Amino acid sequence: MATKKKGYHMTDGTQKEPQVADDITLEATPGAAKPEARRTIAVVDGNSLMHRAFHAIPPTMTTPDGRPTNAIFGFVSMFVKLVEKFRPSGVICAFDKGKPRVRMEMLPQYKAQRPPMDPILHEQFPMVKELLRQMDVPVVELEGWEGDDILGTLARRGEEAGYDMLLVTGDRDMYQLVTDHVNVVSTRKGVSDVNIMTPESVDDLYHGVTPKLVPDFYGLKGDTSDNIPGVPGIGPKKASALIVKYGSLDEVIAHADEIKGKMGESLRAHIDDALLSRKVAQIRTDAPIDVDLADARFPTFDVQVVRDAFGALGFTGMTNRVLALAGDDAAGDAPTPACVELGPVLSGKVLEKALADALEAGEWLGIVVADAPVQGTLFEPELEVWASCEAGVGRLAGDGARSLVARAFEQGKVASLDVKRLVHALYPVDSSLPAYEPEAGSAFDPAELSADRIFDDGVATYLLDSSAGSYGATDVAGRYLSGELPEPTDDVPASAIAAEVSRLARPVLADALEKDGSARCMYQIEMPLVGVLARMERQGMHVDPAVLAQQSAELGADIEASKRKVFEEAGREFNIDSPMQLSGVLFDDLGLPTAGLKKTHRGYYSTNAKVLEELARSYDVVAEVLAYREKAKIKSTYLDALPALIAGDGRIHTSLNQTVAATGRLSSSSPNLQNIPVRSELGRRVRTAFTVAPGSVFLACDYSQIELRLLAHLSGDEHLIAAFCEGEDFHAETAARVFGVPVAEVTPELRSRAKAVNFGIVYGQQAYGLSTSLGIPRREAQEMIDRYFAAYPGVRTYLDRTVAEAKKNVWVETMFGRKRHVPDILSRNANLRSFGERTAMNHPMQGTAADIIKLAMIAVDARMREEGLKSRLILQIHDELDFEVPEAELEELSRLVKETMEGVVKLSVPLVAEVSWGKDWAAAK
Numbered sequence: 026m027a028t029k030k031k032g033y034h035m036t037d038g039t040q041k042e043p044q045v046a047d048d049i050t051l052e053a054t055p056g057a058a059k060p061e062a063r064r065t066i067a068v069v070d071g072n073s074l075m076h077r078a079f080h081a082i083p084p085t086m087t088t089p090d091g092r093p094t095n096a097i098f099g100f101v102s103m104f105v106k107l108v109e110k111f112r113p114s115g116v117i118c119a120f121d122k123g124k125p126r127v128r129m130e131m132l133p134q135y136k137a138q139r140p141p142m143d144p145i146l147h148e149q150f151p152m153v154k155e156l157l158r159q160m161d162v163p164v165v166e167l168e169g170w171e172g173d174d175i176l177g178t179l180a181r182r183g184e185e186a187g188y189d190m191l192l193v194t195g196d197r198d199m200y201q202l203v204t205d206h207v208n209v210v211s212t213r214k215g216v217s218d219v220n221i222m223t224p225e226s227v228d229d230l231y232h233g234v235t236p237k238l239v240p241d242f243y244g245l246k247g248d249t250s251d252n253i254p255g256v257p258g259i260g261p262k263k264a265s266a267l268i269v270k271y272g273s274l275d276e277v278i279a280h281a282d283e284i285k286g287k288m289g290e291s292l293r294a295h296i297d298d299a300l301l302s303r304k305v306a307q308i309r310t311d312a313p314i315d316v317d318l319a320d321a322r323f324p325t326f327d328v329q330v331v332r333d334a335f336g337a338l339g340f341t342g343m344t345n346r347v348l349a350l351a352g353d354d355a356a357g358d359a360p361t362p363a364c365v366e367l368g369p370v371l372s373g374k375v376l377e378k379a380l381a382d383a384l385e386a387g388e389w390l391g392i393v394v395a396d397a398p399v400q401g402t403l404f405e406p407e408l409e410v411w412a413s414c415e416a417g418v419g420r421l422a423g424d425g426a427r428s429l430v431a432r433a434f435e436q437g438k439v440a441s442l443d444v445k446r447l448v449h450a451l452y453p454v455d456s457s458l459p460a461y462e463p464e465a466g467s468a469f470d471p472a473e474l475s476a477d478r479i480f481d482d483g484v485a486t487y488l489l490d491s492s493a494g495s496y497g498a499t500d501v502a503g504r505y506l507s508g509e510l511p512e513p514t515d516d517v518p519a520s521a522i523a524a525e526v527s528r529l530a531r532p533v534l535a536d537a538l539e540k541d542g543s544a545r546c547m548y549q550i551e552m553p554l555v556g557v558l559a560r561m562e563r564q565g566m567h568v569d570p571a572v573l574a575q576q577s578a579e580l581g582a583d584i585e586a587s588k589r590k591v592f593e594e595a596g597r598e599f600n601i602d603s604p605m606q607l608s609g610v611l612f613d614d615l616g617l618p619t620a621g622l623k624k625t626h627r628g629y630y631s632t633n634a635k636v637l638e639e640l641a642r643s644y645d646v647v648a649e650v651l652a653y654r655e656k657a658k659i660k661s662t663y664l665d666a667l668p669a670l671i672a673g674d675g676r677i678h679t680s681l682n683q684t685v686a687a688t689g690r691l692s693s694s695s696p697n698l699q700n701i702p703v704r705s706e707l708g709r710r711v712r713t714a715f716t717v718a719p720g721s722v723f724l725a726c727d728y729s730q731i732e733l734r735l736l737a738h739l740s741g742d743e744h745l746i747a748a749f750c751e752g753e754d755f756h757a758e759t760a761a762r763v764f765g766v767p768v769a770e771v772t773p774e775l776r777s778r779a780k781a782v783n784f785g786i787v788y789g790q791q792a793y794g795l796s797t798s799l800g801i802p803r804r805e806a807q808e809m810i811d812r813y814f815a816a817y818p819g820v821r822t823y824l825d826r827t828v829a830e831a832k833k834n835v836w837v838e839t840m841f842g843r844k845r846h847v848p849d850i851l852s853r854n855a856n857l858r859s860f861g862e863r864t865a866m867n868h869p870m871q872g873t874a875a876d877i878i879k880l881a882m883i884a885v886d887a888r889m890r891e892e893g894l895k896s897r898l899i900l901q902i903h904d905e906l907d908f909e910v911p912e913a914e915l916e917e918l919s920r921l922v923k924e925t926m927e928g929v930v931k932l933s934v935p936l937v938a939e940v941s942w943g944k945d946w947a948a949a950k
Contacts, residue, residue, distance in 0.1 A: 070194035115321030126169035244303030391528025565676030727905035742819025789863030
């Protein structure tokens, strides 16, 4: 493979001899002989694509050393899709350089209204140019000239030399360059939606204005984005109509006296502006650049150079897609990313046979549940799934869909973007609906799922980057597959494409998990957990609607009472829920102090929780406002909303999500049962509505101080380990060591302070945070932290080592290999860097705790089934498992759960699980 470095040094038009800087200068050959076979060369408008990418992708992506990369990532994504789709034999990238002097000499106010470039975007331009050079793509720029003119010059030279030219840009004024051999690949939105502009499509777009007349068109209508004036009062429709009628701008001007009304008056008064605007809008084709198009070849990069370059930017998922452009062997031993090209759409007996053959052959099937259509009837929509195999893709509905999914789970291998949703197609969340019964007889049970024959692409993508936030078909394909996703149609909907993505991405994701070290989490934790979660979601939690209704009425009266108290203090009624009105009452009418408070962008002082909690210490009216807010939130979020979520079985069925929390913890949604306040009286009242079946009890079992115990284990600090192993009051022991007093003399206040330090250390809390939480001076808080580390020196060493390793790797991991990427740790921004360091310190404990509770769920569920118990696991909240237990099984299950949770992993300190129970959720805790 050629590895010759290509590049072009540009002159400013005053030097006659080309210079050689870092790159090889190639003499211009505008009159080069036509090649024997017509080649296609793509010329990319670098500025246009970088701006589009920057605004399409959130600016949260960074390199391992903290530099922003969102625009570069989007640019490369578009670049790859361009090459995959059009397969040009050569690629050149052009950029603006300096002020657009060429046009500013004609029109001084040209682009003057544009704000300065965002610093985050500005920082990425040198980086993308260097990346292009490492990909052996020529970078062309010329002082004082715009990239548009470089594209125009190369377009004309290439056409004259016998090439087909593709101009990749989002600028519509480039349509003037379109000919039979020059097409514009117009980026319309995001980073993937493009439109190919030919002479015919330009004519259609502008209603009769041909490419050659585009400058005339701009001469009349102007261009507000570039500050080109045009003729006031003449917009696109009028401009195109005039040009079509008279033939050109010159002819429009020649017939200006015939144009009636205000439009004619404006035209006659702005003829000079129209002519100048046309001149400014004219793309130049005479830029003095030294380029030999015959040498523009792609791909010719060095594979290792590109691999290293993309690795340095943190684009691990994109690397193989780029390398694949150079051929099948370039990506090494990794699976070459498949191109998302849908196979034939099959149906009927042909589809049935294809899927049966695939199951027989041991193929992985991609299967997804189709989104239900907007309900147009009173009847429940029929189940619909799309399935993909090597032979093609097809739709099944009703019992045919259920039969396939059941056979695939029992006999085959299933890849899906959401395996749990597929399980619920056979095992409905509402337990009043029967589970699917295959012809063999017994109902489908997710406990029988084989974890090594299911693969959740969404979960796999999450494990590889838990901060991405979205793991749908577009996200998975964009990171791990090549080509552009097909546009959904009536015949091939998004669900069909998702099924294909599920199947094609699986081997690439499986390979990435192995190389990343995340395979253990995938196959030993997350996939075995799918069946457990499906069973928990179907079991649900029993809720008494009468209790909710009574509480809602009582709380409604309390809310009105709180409002009256606030209105009495304020001296008038107002909307307490309006931050602006509340701010006016508190700080203007009542004159509460505003020292240190910041105003919102709308000009009033903030009334957020932090501000009000501070003021509530001194002002009763603010305390009453906070009480009102809590009551109103509890009423609307739970008491009024929960009854509508009770299913046909009289239970509420939350969704337990594996791909939401970056820490690895499960989250709860629809409704979120993990967020019901546990320490407030109002929260406890809501929990009394969560009851159990007659003859049963609500049992809770949670790990005691698991993250502190993990800190002891991971740090290896002998004093910390001893404190746990000796079974002492850990917080009292810490207080004794930190404050230098015997354990017997530790007061409740000292113990409380030690407890705050213990948990603060786990979360990477610094002196400021500790001083705020304890209400003490920062200096005193720092002294407490210093004494803590003196008492437990192994902890300081461990945390420092963890941060140092995170700065080197830009990720941290749990005991079980669950990684969390921490690019913020290398940020130049002190606040972001501090956040990254706190995340690095905390994740090994919090993430490992998440892994352990998941392993405990799997083990407890398995033991309950092995022993034939009727007890059911119904909820998980952080370090706690909740059960609905028949009274006859209470003693046995208490022993089983405690024993299993404490023995699921062996540490250098004991894991302690504490069991409690009661007649409802509140009584159990």
